[in-house]
Amino acid sequence: MITPTTSNQRTGRLKFLLVILIFAIPVIAAALLNLSGWQPNGKGYGEPIVPQRNFAQEQVQVRLADGKAWPWRDTSPRMTLIALAGPNCTTQCIDALTKMAAARITLNNNMSRLRLLYIGQLPANAATNGMENYWAIGSDPDGRLAAYRPTTPDSVSALLVESDGTALARYPVGFDPSGLRKDLQKVIH
The missing domain is CATH 1.20.890 (cAMP-dependent Protein Kinase, Chain A)
Known part of the structure; x- marks a missing residue:
């Protein structure tokens, strides 16, 4: 029982x-x-950079418009979005640059954690469209970033770089700006 x-x-x-x-x-x-x-698979919209590169360790020099060198390692942890313009940056290129700057703004309180760096010949109307208000303007005197620069006229590609100088992702010509925005929201929180 x-x-x-x-x-x-x-x-x-x-x-x-x-x-x-x-x-x-x-x-x-x-x-x-x-x-x-x-x-x-946490798929991002950018292409991973393989082999991985660290621009700070490789001492990739970017000269700003004022003659100073771009500091890959900043005083506070901030990522860098680099825009590399193809020849003759006009309508489509400026539209992509505007959407990239808008993606930074959508980060709201975290937008200070993303720096915008434009490398290339300035568009003819850069002063009138306020580009210098959002972008640090620089050049690549040694051509060390040439492999990422588009050759298509009126185009732009982008690189997302970690605060220590490590290049994380590449956004080739024709990338989806809303995908870039989503990637930024994932990595900058």
Whole structure:
């Protein structure tokens, strides 16, 4: 004959095992997926830079309009979005630059954690469209960033660089500005 305490013990043990199974099943499933080689893909919109480069360690020089060198390592941890203009930056190029600056603004309180650096020949109407209000203007005197510069007229590409100078992602000509904005919101929080 089963006494009430034995029945309660059996019920308690079954509940305890059920709780353990509830917590163990996701761990076991994750281990099996990992062993099978599957990894989650947190897809970004930019292309990863492979092999990875660190512009500070490589001493890539960018000269600003005032003659000073661009500091890859800033006094506070801030990322850099570099815009590299192709030849004859006009309508489409300026539109992409405007959307890039707007993506910075959408970061709200965190927009100070992103610096904007424009490298290339300034568009003819840069002064009238207020470009210098949002972008630091620079040049690449040694041509060390030439591989990332587009050759298509009226185009722009971009690089996202970590606060230590490590280039994270490349956004080639024709990139989606809303995708760039989403990537910025992921990495700058």
